Amino acid sequence: MSVPQSWTPVTSADTAVPTHDQVVAGLKATDEGGADLVQLLTPEGERVTDPRFDRYAADIDLDTLKNLYRDMVLVRRFDREGNALQRQGQLGIWVPLLGQEAAQVGSGRALAPQDMAFPSYREHGVAWTRGVDPTDLLGIFRGTDHGTWDPIEKRFHLYTIVIGNQCLNATGYAMGQKFEGKVGDGSDAEATICYFGDGATSQGDVHEGFVWAAVYDAPVVFYCQNNQWAISEPTERQTRVPLYKRAQGYGFPGIRVDGNDVLACLAVTRWALEECRTGNGPVLVEAFTYRMDAHTTSDDPTRYRLADELELWKLKDPIERVRVNLVREHGVEQGFFDGIQAEADELAARFRQFCVDMPPPAPDRMFSKVYAEPSPTLEAQREAFLAYHASFEGA
Amino acid sequence: MAVLTMAKAINDGLRAAMERDPKVLVMGEDVGKLGGVFRVTDGLQKDFGEQRVLDTPLAESGIIGTAVGLAIRGFRPVCEIQFDGFVFPGYDQIVSQLAKLHFRSQGKVPMPVVVRIPFGGGIGAVEHHSESPEALFAHVAGLKVVACSNADDAYWMIQQAIASDDPVIFFEPKRRYWDKAEVDVSATPPPLHTSRLVRPGSALTLVGYGPVLKTCLEAATAAAADGTELEVIDLRTLSPLDLDPVFDSVRRTGRLVVVAEAPSEVSVAAEVAARVQEQCFHSLEAPVLRVTGFDTPYPPSKCEEDFLPDLDRVLDAVDRSLGW
Numbered sequence A: 001m002s003v004p005q006s007w008t009p010v011t012s013a014d015t016a017v018p019t020h021d022q023v024v025a026g027l028k029a030t031d032e033g034g035a036d037l038v039q040l041l042t043p044e045g046e047r048v049t050d051p052r053f054d055r056y057a058a059d060i061d062l063d064t065l066k067n068l069y070r071d072m073v074l075v076r077r078f079d080r081e082g083n084a085l086q087r088q089g090q091l092g093i094w095v096p097l098l099g100q101e102a103a104q105v106g107s108g109r110a111l112a113p114q115d116m117a118f119p120s121y122r123e124h125g126v127a128w129t130r131g132v133d134p135t136d137l138l139g140i141f142r143g144t145d146h147g148t149w150d151p152i153e154k155r156f157h158l159y160t161i162v163i164g165n166q167c168l169n170a171t172g173y174a175m176g177q178k179f180e181g182k183v184g185d186g187s188d189a190e191a192t193i194c195y196f197g198d199g200a201t202s203q204g205d206v207h208e209g210f211v212w213a214a215v216y217d218a219p220v221v222f223y224c225q226n227n228q229w230a231i232s233e234p235t236e237r238q239t240r241v242p243l244y245k246r247a248q249g250y251g252f253p254g255i256r257v258d259g260n261d262v263l264a265c266l267a268v269t270r271w272a273l274e275e276c277r278t279g280n281g282p283v284l285v286e287a288f289t290y291r292m293d294a295h296t297t298s299d300d301p302t303r304y305r306l307a308d309e310l311e312l313w314k315l316k317d318p319i320e321r322v323r324v325n326l327v328r329e330h331g332v333e334q335g336f337f338d339g340i341q342a343e344a345d346e347l348a349a350r351f352r353q354f355c356v357d358m359p360p361p362a363p364d365r366m367f368s369k370v371y372a373e374p375s376p377t378l379e380a381q382r383e384a385f386l387a388y389h390a391s392f393e394g395a
Numbered sequence B: 001m002a003v004l005t006m007a008k009a010i011n012d013g014l015r016a017a018m019e020r021d022p023k024v025l026v027m028g029e030d031v032g033k034l035g036g037v038f039r040v041t042d043g044l045q046k047d048f049g050e051q052r053v054l055d056t057p058l059a060e061s062g063i064i065g066t067a068v069g070l071a072i073r074g075f076r077p078v079c080e081i082q083f084d085g086f087v088f089p090g091y092d093q094i095v096s097q098l099a100k101l102h103f104r105s106q107g108k109v110p111m112p113v114v115v116r117i118p119f120g121g122g123i124g125a126v127e128h129h130s131e132s133p134e135a136l137f138a139h140v141a142g143l144k145v146v147a148c149s150n151a152d153d154a155y156w157m158i159q160q161a162i163a164s165d166d167p168v169i170f171f172e173p174k175r176r177y178w179d180k181a182e183v184d185v186s187a188t189p190p191p192l193h194t195s196r197l198v199r200p201g202s203a204l205t206l207v208g209y210g211p212v213l214k215t216c217l218e219a220a221t222a223a224a225a226d227g228t229e230l231e232v233i234d235l236r237t238l239s240p241l242d243l244d245p246v247f248d249s250v251r252r253t254g255r256l257v258v259v260a261e262a263p264s265e266v267s268v269a270a271e272v273a274a275r276v277q278e279q280c281f282h283s284l285e286a287p288v289l290r291v292t293g294f295d296t297p298y299p300p301s302k303c304e305e306d307f308l309p310d311l312d313r314v315l316d317a318v319d320r321s322l323g324w
């Protein structure tokens, strides 16, 4: 064991506690999306114009806006119920989306039925927009299955937990759309959207996805929800440049949108999908948002971030600004909001009841569908297991 | 003598190694400020600084690949992979560079890198958080592979792994992180690549490693209550295997049951069984039996009790062997 000893490491006594400079830098980084941030609805609920993207929101009438509000309230409500169910031992874990409702509902509602979506594991709001019933998500977190919806029918792939994997899968799917002639001006034109986080942008799979998509002009929207944190690591641990700027190096457009602004997310994603469907893909969208809860119910964010930061982001809540807009600019009355709240509570109750009533998987569930064609080894193991299992019956 | 959880014992072992050698680095996702998702690296960044405890970008190939570069430069990186199922983006760097550089350079470029991997199931987790991929590493020439089973061993083994000039894949049984044991920091530990007889017995030899060792010991206790004395051996090292103590034992008992969480096909357990029948053929009074996970992907957690070898399945195999 011969190692040169000349190297003197730099030690800082209290790196676990953020310094004043770190606090200021953190607040600044999370406060501003930068001059390029696309916004149509300010945190104060004011509709602002954007010469480039207004036309992608021009058809949003009062009813549509109310529906977006409803989507977000319902999604937040069952997300909170997920946390509660975990705390009560009904779920092993829950991955909260709190704060990311606009980024998910806005982009999800931009999709056409024929488009395909590849989520990571926090996209409960996108699942909702694809018509996946929230109860179909429960098995993953209760430990009974890996997602019970049909990914082909819903055009919503299974959740992917291995960070970044889905970016290549989405790109391959989009290549297939192109190879089958589904890119162009036709009404049957298709695109794919791929969801991932700021942390994921460091993975090789994401980089390779960008390369492939660029080389094959694949109709895929890379939709990065920059919620400022990858568990305990701030975005500065992953990048020197704003993430949307990375796209330029791969040769396709990148854009940063206010991820807490459901209208802007909808408009920008509509634009990005249209680019892809008409052959100008891929596109990178960075939805600038904030993870308002822990990474998962197993995480303790007080170990690595400051409460001030959360307080700041609460002022930019994605749901509140739509509510304010509905009241101030459209005179929507309290009765509407009460009605949505009641509907949300009903959804939460149904979600809870479904969870509590979920039967355990069949004993031989683990042997089910491992292969498309039967494996003699596995069949023998299944039979031996079932015989062994039966030997306990009545014991 | 301190009573420590396994997580704390590894933390203390890392700390001791870092104090001893300034070239020892800890690197991985969330290992710094957070102290790792299992808190195994808790407090290390605070005490050793950000240049020795690196919160890396989120990419396992990057973690392993840069560790290889740092090792070429004379550092001794200890990489943390957050969960077993996330090592695969780093597998290429492990197999192609980490494992082979010593051989390719004919010893001019040693690879004193440790890759710590919390492994195994039993914690009710979602997909990719409960796997036992040790055979995928034990199969690769150039890598050394170990698995600790208790706090005392963990404290010593992590330091020995860091001191080794070979790359060591260091498996930590995550469902035992919170189990406590006495750790004697003044003891002289056995060499890293040795297996250990942990409970003597005459009726049958029970071999396990990592998380199932506790299950094996419970089985031995249960069998003893019925008057059957099982001999229990903790494998500890999966590559190279140290099977002489197993051969000695089987020559005395005539029976062997190998226990592991990993699926059985082409596994470490299969290798143990093959070697024992080569070396102890005439002593065997029953076929070598394996109690393992099934040859399925790790199932949803509500099925894991059935997947994991438990006391009943181990005792069932013991009965079958004894009744042969």
Ligand SMILES: Cc1ncc(C[n+]2csc(CCOP(=O)(O)OP(=O)(O)O)c2C)c(N)n1
Pocket (backbone or CB within 6 Å): A122, A161, A162, A163, A164, A196, A197, A198, A199, A200, A201, A227, A229, A230, A231, A291, A295, B029, B058, B060, B082, B086, B089
């Ligand atoms: C390949 C891989 N490595 C590590 C992990 C463990 N892990 C789960 S989530 C996460 C952070 C992800 O951060 P980000 O991509 O920003 O998404 P977010 O969770 O914030 O939505 C990590 C490291 C994993 N799931 N997959």
